[in-house]
Amino acid sequence: MKMLIKKISEIVESAFEKSGYDKKYGVVTTSNRPDLCQFQCNGALPSAKQYRRAPKQIAQDVLEWLEKHDIFEEVRIAGPGFININIKDNFLKKYLNEMYDSDNLGYDTDPHPQTIIIDYGGANVAKPLHVGHLRSAIIGESIKRICKFVGHNVIGDVHLGDWGLQIGMVISELKRRKPELPYFDEDFQGEYPNKAPFTIDELAEIYPTASKLAKSNKIAMDEAKLATAELQKGRNGYIALWRQILNVSVNDLKKNYSNLNVEFDLWNGESDGQKYVDTIVNYLKENNHTSTSEGLLVVDISKETDTYTIPPFIVLKSNGAALYSTTDLATIWERIEEYNPDQIIYVVDKRQSLHFEQVFRCARKTSITGEDLKLDFIGFGTMNGKDGKPFKTREGGVMRLQDLIKIIKDAVYDKLKENDSISTYKIDEIARKVGLSALKYGDLSNQITKDYVFDIDRFSSFEGNTGPYILYTVVRIKSILRKINNENFQYSNKIEAPHSDIERNLFLKLTKFNEVINQSFENKAPNKICDYIYDLSNTFNRFYHETKIITEENLTKKSSWINLIILTMKVLETSLDLLGIKAPERM
Template identity: 60%
Template sequence: MNKIVTIISSIVESAFVECGYDSCYGNVTVSNRPDLCQYQCNGAMAAAKVYKKRPSEIASEVIEKLKASEIFSEVTIVNPGFINMNLKDEFISEYINKINSCHSYGVEITDNPKKIIIDYGGANISKPLHVGHLRTAIIGEALKRMGRFLGNEVIGDVHLGDWGLPMGMVISEIKSRNPNLPYFSHKELDEYSSKAPFTISDLEEIYPTASKKAKEDSVFMEEAKMATFYLQNGKKGYLALWRHILKISTEDLKKNYGKLNVEFDLWKGESDCHKYIDKLTSYLKEHNYAYESEGALIIDVAEPEDKKPIPPFILLKSDGAVLYSTTDLATIYERVMLYKPDLIMYVVDKRQSLHFEQVFRCAKKTGIAGEALNLQFIGYGTMNGKDGKPFKTRDGGTMRLEELIKQVQQKVKEKITMNNSDLDMDEIEDISRIVGLSSLKYGDLSNQISKDYIFDIDKFTSFEGKTGPYILYTIVRIKSILRKAAERKLPVSSSIGKPQSNTERDIMLKLSLFSDIVETSFEEKVTHKLCEYMFELSNLFNKFYQENKILTEQNLELQGSWLSLLSLIKGVLETCCSLLAIEVPERM
């Protein structure tokens, strides 16, 4: 169904045309002064410059045409030529009933669906998820879900760090502890054990130990580089050991991402594109894109119009080793070849913007990414502590994501336990899990993606204000009302009647904007607008709840209309939560 703003714009555009003006001046927007009007058109000011008339004169002509429309209750001019419009309640309720009968609540499937790959996650094999992995995971998941809701084919790829020097470090540390393992024998076996000689707990201790040793011990660092070389050149024992590391780490990562309600379609990593690097290098050399400089193989990506220096893209180091730039370029090559996407989105720390600028330019310059392929960098800011610095543990270390989730859930649990005596412990645990995650996710996603933000556990877990718990509590309150209505066998109207108050009208107008919010959020690749919408709709409902005795209303026709409206509010809020991968409990 058409968006309400589109319908109104079409009528206003026709009025401009009837008056002899171009239709482009009839664009309508939601009013930025809701105390004055519901919608506004500012086109008369722009038209005045072209047609050499006063804006008020043009606006007056247009308004005379609009008065004949059946959808407006009031159309007025505000100097110098703003056209302010209010809709008839009959039109508003008619539009809301159309939304209510639509399974997607008015959101239209795109006429031009795209195949989109979203690169988010970026976890490293053999390392646990830490707080730095939170934003990419939940932002990427939200964008994936919004894209699919609008009818696009969206593929989520975790893009694991599983092939570089860190793998060599881990293998070298395992060897130093257990040199007699068959993986390190000079005599390669045709088949190695299917059982790994370590657990995920072992790996989580091995990696930081190896990393520390590599920084302090040059001999160990050389061993790690040699192990990386053996691995990347197909030494059977090292490959078998690497497969164990990959399998155990991936299983653990799937479990932990699952706790965040984050799912990936592809569990690919740097290793998957490695087989294309030789072919890619040959292509770039043959077509004179790459050349040697101080032993390294590089590609110039700077442009004459650049206002800041853009360093050359390094394809291979002087010793022939590959870099992140190499694997990122090869990954684009692989994705184009296997999936033929229209758009590849990278949800990555904004501090990597220069790196991806180089990668994207190189992909475009060399023809690896065709003209039609859109490469988009979505850089997010950092989650900081109250001191304004990147979030750390009390001793200054990087906090595990699992530990952060536990802390938030414990905080929520304390509040729920304090205010609910009728819940058993199992239910409290489950509610704390759901509400705790909503605190963490909504607290993050309600900020502009590119901005840094302060993690404040007390603020995020509050049941009041712009928080996840407040949104969920609103939905649970509506569920409770509808449940009680069903128990009392109160009839729910098949249609929603005209608004009976300003608050009810405001709710309907807010519901009418749901499709605009979803489309805009995905088009602009943001999440905070959807979060703001959820908060505003929740506020309006709670105001309505305070103003009306819904379950004891004597006018059954009005009561049935209200219950139908509540069901619609619940459906829209639950859909918003689903788009942000936020679960909703039955009780709180």
């Protein structure tokens, strides 16, 4: 079914056209003065210059056509030529009942579904997830869910950092600690052990130790570089050890991402694109895209229209080694070969914008990608502490993500303990869900590109624009429905026309669902869904406080209200699911 705003716009656009004006001036928007009207069209003002007529006269011409339609309760001219519009309650009722009866809340999925790959997560193996990985994971997951909801075939790829210097650091550090392991014996001919020679906690300690040593000790750095080179040349023992690092890391990563309600379709990494690096290099050379500069093999990606300097794309270093950028280009090649996507979206820290501009330009200039393949970089800002600096532990270190989740879960747990109606054995699971909503909503409610302050007290509050407040609204509806079900009240499946202004406002808020989903998809902006469900929750709670649903004696009215709150719950839960948030049954 069409968005309500689209239906109204089409009628007003037709009225402009029938009055002799361009229909583009008939676009309708939600009123910015809801105390005056529900919708408005301001097209008479900009059209006045083109047609050399007073805006009020143009608006009057349009009004004569609009008054012939029976969906309008009131259409009038205000100010210099604004057209203010109110819709009839019966029209709103019909629209809400269509939403209620629809499997998808009335959202028309795209009739031409595309294949979209979303590259998000970006964790490095051999390292635990920390707070820096939070935004990529939850923003990417939400965008993936939104794209799926509107009807596209979406593939989420974690794209692990599993083939760089950090692996060489781990191998060389392990060799210092346990040189007797068979992985380091070049003459070893037997089967390598099935069990890894370290746990995830040991691995999490090995890498920072190796990294710190390599930065201060040239010999250690040279050993790490040599181990990396030998791994990438295919040394058997190092390949076997690398697989152990990968297995232990991925098992831990899957557990931690699952705790965030984040799921990936592909667990690929830089290593998967590595097999295409030689193909890429040969392709670029054979098609005369490369040149040599200071020993580097590069592709000039600058344009005459550039207003700033774009460095050349480096294909190979002077020693013949491929760079991270080369691997990214190879990954695009791989994705085209295996999935033939229509779009690839990268959800990455905004500080990598130049890197991805170089990769995208190189892919376009060298015709690795066709013009039809859309490459999008969605750069996110930093999660900061109250001091305005990147969020750290009290000791100043990088906080592990599992520790951050526990902190906010504990904050919610303490608040839930004040509610005596929650069973002790359930409170831990409820705290987990509510704490996760606090964390994810606190992030997603911000514009993606902006830095934001992580405020645990505000995010975990049950009041205001927070995840717990939205969940509490859903739980409140579930509580009402449980009481209704206990009464064995037989209600119909229809919503009647609104009986009050606040009920009418709730109708209008619900009709915006499809419009908001469309905007969120087009702009890749989960924060628009957050704004919407906060507004919807506020409207519902005002309706709830003014309406005695359970004790209402008029059975038709009571039945209608039950269906209305069921629809509200469906809209809220669907929206929360698009944010990767699940609501509990009780709070």
